[in-house]
Amino acid sequence: MTSPAREYTSVTRVAGPLMAVSGVGDAAYGEVVEVRLPDGERRMGQVLESRLDLAIVQVFGGTRDLDTEVTSVRFTGEPLRMAVSPEILGRVFDGTGVPADGGGAVIPEEVRDISGASINPTARDYPQDCIETGISAIDGMNTLVRGQKLPIFSGAGLPHSRLAAQIARQARVLGDSEEFAIVFGAMGITSEESRFFMGEFEETGALEHAVIFANLADDPAIERIVTPQCALAAAEYLAFSRGMHVLVILQDITAYCEALREVSAAREEVPARRGYPGYMYTDLASIFERAGRIKGKKGSITQLPIISMPDDDITHPVPDLTGYITEGQIVLSRDLHRKSVYPPIDVLPSLSRLMAGGIGKGKTRDDHGPVSDQLYAAYARGRRLESLVAVIGEEGFTPIDRLYLDFAARFEREFIGQNEKEGRTIAESLDLAWQLLSSFPDEELKRIDPTLIAAHVRRGAR
Amino acid sequence: MSGRIVRITGPVIEADGMRGGRMYEVVRAGNAALIGEIIGLSEETATIQVYEDTTGIAPGEPVERTGASLSVELGPGLLGTVYDGIQRPLEVIRDEFGDFIIRGASLPALDRERRHEFTPQAEIGGAAAPGTLIGTVPEGRFTHAVLVPPGTDGTFLRVSPPGNYTVEEEVACVRTAGGEDLIVSMLQRWPVRTARPIREKMAPSEPLITGQRVIDSFFPMTKGGAAAVPGPFGAGKTVVQHQLAKWSDADIIVYVGCGERGNELADVLRQFPALDDPRTGEPLMGRTVLIGNTSNMPVAAREASVYTGITIAEYYRDMGYDVALMADSTSRWAEALREISGRLEEMPGEHGYPAYLASRLAEFYERAGRVRVLGPTEKTGSVSVIGAVSPPGGDFSEPVTQNTLRIVKVFWALDADLAHERHFPAINWLQSYSLYLDAVRGWWEEHGGPEWDRARKDMMSVLQKESELEEIVNLVGSDVLPEEDKLALLVAGIIRESFLIQYAFDPVDTYCPPQKQYLMMRLIHDYADAGRAAVGRGASSAQVGALPVTGRLSRLGSVPTTEFPTFFGELERRMEEEFGTLGGGRP
Numbered sequence A: 001m002t003s004p005a006r007e008y009t010s011v012t013r014v015a016g017p018l019m020a021v022s023g024v025g026d027a028a029y030g031e032v033v034e035v036r037l038p039d040g041e042r043r044m045g046q047v048l049e050s051r052l053d054l055a056i057v058q059v060f061g062g063t064r065d066l067d068t069e070v071t072s073v074r075f076t077g078e079p080l081r082m083a084v085s086p087e088i089l090g091r092v093f094d095g096t097g098v099p100a101d102g103g104g105a106v107i108p109e110e111v112r113d114i115s116g117a118s119i120n121p122t123a124r125d126y127p128q129d130c131i132e133t134g135i136s137a138i139d140g141m142n143t144l145v146r147g148q149k150l151p152i153f154s155g156a157g158l159p160h161s162r163l164a165a166q167i168a169r170q171a172r173v174l175g176d177s178e179e180f181a182i183v184f185g186a187m188g189i190t191s192e193e194s195r196f197f198m199g200e201f202e203e204t205g206a207l208e209h210a211v212i213f214a215n216l217a218d219d220p221a222i223e224r225i226v227t228p229q230c231a232l233a234a235a236e237y238l239a240f241s242r243g244m245h246v247l248v249i250l251q252d253i254t255a256y257c258e259a260l261r262e263v264s265a266a267r268e269e270v271p272a273r274r275g276y277p278g279y280m281y282t283d284l285a286s287i288f289e290r291a292g293r294i295k296g297k298k299g300s301i302t303q304l305p306i307i308s309m310p311d312d313d314i315t316h317p318v319p320d321l322t323g324y325i326t327e328g329q330i331v332l333s334r335d336l337h338r339k340s341v342y343p344p345i346d347v348l349p350s351l352s353r354l355m356a357g358g359i360g361k362g363k364t365r366d367d368h369g370p371v372s373d374q375l376y377a378a379y380a381r382g383r384r385l386e387s388l389v390a391v392i393g394e395e396g397f398t399p400i401d402r403l404y405l406d407f408a409a410r411f412e413r414e415f416i417g418q419n420e421k422e423g424r425t426i427a428e429s430l431d432l433a434w435q436l437l438s439s440f441p442d443e444e445l446k447r448i449d450p451t452l453i454a455a456h457v458r459r460g461a462r
Numbered sequence B: 001m002s003g004r005i006v007r008i009t010g011p012v013i014e015a016d017g018m019r020g021g022r023m024y025e026v027v028r029a030g031n032a033a034l035i036g037e038i039i040g041l042s043e044e045t046a047t048i049q050v051y052e053d054t055t056g057i058a059p060g061e062p063v064e065r066t067g068a069s070l071s072v073e074l075g076p077g078l079l080g081t082v083y084d085g086i087q088r089p090l091e092v093i094r095d096e097f098g099d100f101i102i103r104g105a106s107l108p109a110l111d112r113e114r115r116h117e118f119t120p121q122a123e124i125g126g127a128a129a130p131g132t133l134i135g136t137v138p139e140g141r142f143t144h145a146v147l148v149p150p151g152t153d154g155t156f157l158r159v160s161p162p163g164n165y166t167v168e169e170e171v172a173c174v175r176t177a178g179g180e181d182l183i184v185s186m187l188q189r190w191p192v193r194t195a196r197p198i199r200e201k202m203a204p205s206e207p208l209i210t211g212q213r214v215i216d217s218f219f220p221m222t223k224g225g226a227a228a229v230p231g232p233f234g235a236g237k238t239v240v241q242h243q244l245a246k247w248s249d250a251d252i253i254v255y256v257g258c259g260e261r262g263n264e265l266a267d268v269l270r271q272f273p274a275l276d277d278p279r280t281g282e283p284l285m286g287r288t289v290l291i292g293n294t295s296n297m298p299v300a301a302r303e304a305s306v307y308t309g310i311t312i313a314e315y316y317r318d319m320g321y322d323v324a325l326m327a328d329s330t331s332r333w334a335e336a337l338r339e340i341s342g343r344l345e346e347m348p349g350e351h352g353y354p355a356y357l358a359s360r361l362a363e364f365y366e367r368a369g370r371v372r373v374l375g376p377t378e379k380t381g382s383v384s385v386i387g388a389v390s391p392p393g394g395d396f397s398e399p400v401t402q403n404t405l406r407i408v409k410v411f412w413a414l415d416a417d418l419a420h421e422r423h424f425p426a427i428n429w430l431q432s433y434s435l436y437l438d439a440v441r442g443w444w445e446e447h448g449g450p451e452w453d454r455a456r457k458d459m460m461s462v463l464q465k466e467s468e469l470e471e472i473v474n475l476v477g478s479d480v481l482p483e484e485d486k487l488a489l490l491v492a493g494i495i496r497e498s499f500l501i502q503y504a505f506d507p508v509d510t511y512c513p514p515q516k517q518y519l520m521m522r523l524i525h526d527y528a529d530a531g532r533a534a535v536g537r538g539a540s541s542a543q544v545g546a547l548p549v550t551g552r553l554s555r556l557g558s559v560p561t562t563e564f565p566t567f568f569g570e571l572e573r574r575m576e577e578e579f580g581t582l583g584g585g586r587p
């Protein structure tokens, strides 16, 4: 974008979050505009469509009070950019990257285009450094690795924020003391949730390593459209220019998608499922694929997006498209939450696709993979039987069946369930797993090599 | 040859002054000369899909026509290379431009400097019909055949002597019947949306052996066949595709990562150079062409990527090779079609997909096949296509899955419930099918053994029985079942745990050669037979289950391949002994 700034007062139409400015011959696609309202207020916008005589602009601050007479629009000739420097650590910005903590503008070391560029796939370094979160359901069965994008699928009222905060608090990489940072992108969350995170960061001293972008529930919805991009531009700077390991928490992706839907509806686009635009997969991918590692660079970006599933429906387009892009998912369950299990992680639909590369001999333990597989198989069987108890009664079960029933109950309570302040080492989680599995006769442990069973069951638990 | 941009909406732009432009003609759009393709024409105005990010492009900027259709470069040097959806060499781009992809980076797909050792095979004065061998070039362990390209016909006026040539240098000159002299080099271009011509399609007759038991033994694929693997996220589509790319017995693999994850390509790039082809001992990368247009790369190039891939596959097929193409995921390609169609404001069909979705899918899969290739000597080659499908919400009734199933002959249905209990590959044995069973039975009876069909059918019917019994068990428990039904449940459990489950990450079991598959089937089938006989003699299923051999049947896959025949012999002997003790001794 090379054109200089131009100013127009020819707003001809305002509809929803969009306005049309006529007589603009050369608005660049994606160009930033500054809108000046009759009362002098300024808002930011971006060109969504450009024609020879007309530009369609989405206005981040919303279109309230815009008029077609006095409102003036300055086309800046620039894409959306953000100033970054090491000073951003400890700062709070609004959803569009403007300082919101009264601390003044950032003196730029770099100015970054917030939309970033795609990492060349051949430049990617396959993530395989295991992160210990101290949470058994994650470390034992859905191991997180550095550079992974692993969302939390949750529902209204479930403790996803507490879980994310616990992960942020406890996460560490074995034998490593490199610099880390947290980037928190809030989209449409309540001020209470936001306060929770701020309090949490303050209490643990994480605030000075954190960069916060906050678009809260009562902030303009359209602003959210750029919040993840701002957060990730900051993360990319910290990771790839400053060599830090960055954990990015994005909450709530569903609110972000609703803003996308609003813009799409205003443009009268043909929707895909449930009114969401057909390009939502591509759009979400442009956020999530910014996680990762790059060969020859020290830093990394690990993403922990939080997705609230409307009506707890995992097939809803937002969690569905997310699951197709991210490297697994941690799924929270209302049932477990009701049973007072914290964290209420339903391991069966949960998955870490990068687990296989991050665990095993030389990384965690040689029994890690097989134990995890066995826990899955045994718990799946226990849960299936549980659903039959009401129909056929306990008497209909064989003695082996009963072992599975007992196992499932203990597994939920003792393995999944843990204290919010409790961090278990990976070895502790695996030993706990062996303890639970040792209630089965060896022949039932079909997913584990007999030599491993001999080594662990006999040595440890029995 | 130049027009002017009048409208930009995301990856789609409109330009006027484009009279004379052709559908699918490549253009360079804007001051940044972004690569695009004409996808709609109306008098002066062309609609163009742009293969790069259009941010910053403004109306009034120029559009240059190139006169050419979107084409790929074909020639020695494709193998082992990683391209994006429009065949830009990603490794070279990285060396040149850095870790992030910048726009307007345009580099030739094939190295122009590199010299290839050419050995002529054609005679001056000889006939030069399409497909005639001009000479050969070693490409890794392959012999790369330099053929007269389709459309060039005449006699050889010149054939270059043995030597090292770049891909652009002349290797032959063909004088056509019309007296025109056509220079032929090793570099050919072919428009990606046009299938390369063949003499004739033939029925597939040989299995594509993948080393995955549930596929090879239960739902086999053929060389030249078309298969689809639909499944919800996390069910194992990509792992299946990776396993096939690693272990299937095609000569050449074209892997298209279409709108999926960057780390999955990084995974291939990390593993393939280090893994050896079980048949040749050579690194797998040497037989692989990777097309990677990940989800965050431009959506129009994603649409093109499957065509780029299949054209490269056809090119090697034309030399007589068996090529297998994996496309992960065809749904992302369909969504790219939908996205572009939406921007064109076309009338949407089901789920917003354009009305031509079905015909595009059919055209693509039709490019699979076992064929007699062009040329004077009788040669066959094949392109097998395996497409992953990612149905929204895992619901197979959606348009992409349904339209794909109308075309392909093999359906591997991935099942979320199986994946959740870590039964991998999570291919549902009741839902999946292969229409190639008759085509491959002969091969298996020859290369596996005579009992193949019987053992296979027996195992399938036990699994079928299990699902019927499950309904009863879920109501009243298993205690009330007659002994033979309890035995069926026992055997079904063994089939699932020991045969169907096959972990991709197990160093031994990741690849199970056909002979081992056959012996495993035999063991389970013989066990089932002996069990039924014992129950017939009055033994209980619990007694059968308590036999030491029952335990020996678990983890069969991890027994090393070389030790398996001995293991098999020993276990068969044990079975005979142990079953002999049940139900009042031998009959």
Ligand SMILES: Nc1ncnc2c1ncn2[C@@H]1O[C@H](COP(=O)(O)OP(=O)(O)OP(=O)(O)O)[C@@H](O)[C@H]1O
Pocket (backbone or CB within 6 Å): A012, A013, A015, A020, A022, A054, A056, A266, A267, A268
């Ligand atoms: N001249 C204009 N002035 C103001 N707004 C406009 C103008 N043209 C288009 N728009 C806005 O842009 C949106 C998209 O325009 P669109 O491309 O659908 O217009 P069109 O092709 O002229 O009309 P149709 O809806 O019949 O296809 C419209 O919904 C409208 O809000």
Ligand SMILES: Nc1ncnc2c1ncn2[C@@H]1O[C@H](COP(=O)(O)OP(=O)(O)O)[C@@H](O)[C@H]1O
Pocket (backbone or CB within 6 Å): A351, A352, A353, A354, A356, B231, B232, B233, B234, B235, B236, B237, B238, B239, B240, B424, B425, B426, B502, B503, B504, B505
């Ligand atoms: N054959 C297999 N063996 C072991 N694990 C598998 C197998 N297939 C799938 N998985 C597991 O399931 C995960 C998801 O598989 P993937 O192929 O990425 O799913 P999809 O492409 O359908 O979303 C993998 O990361 C792996 O952990």
Ligand SMILES: [Mg+2]
Pocket (backbone or CB within 6 Å): B237, B238, B239, B260, B328
């Ligand atoms: Mg996949």
Ligand SMILES: [Mg+2]
Pocket (backbone or CB within 6 Å): B345
């Ligand atoms: Mg219109």
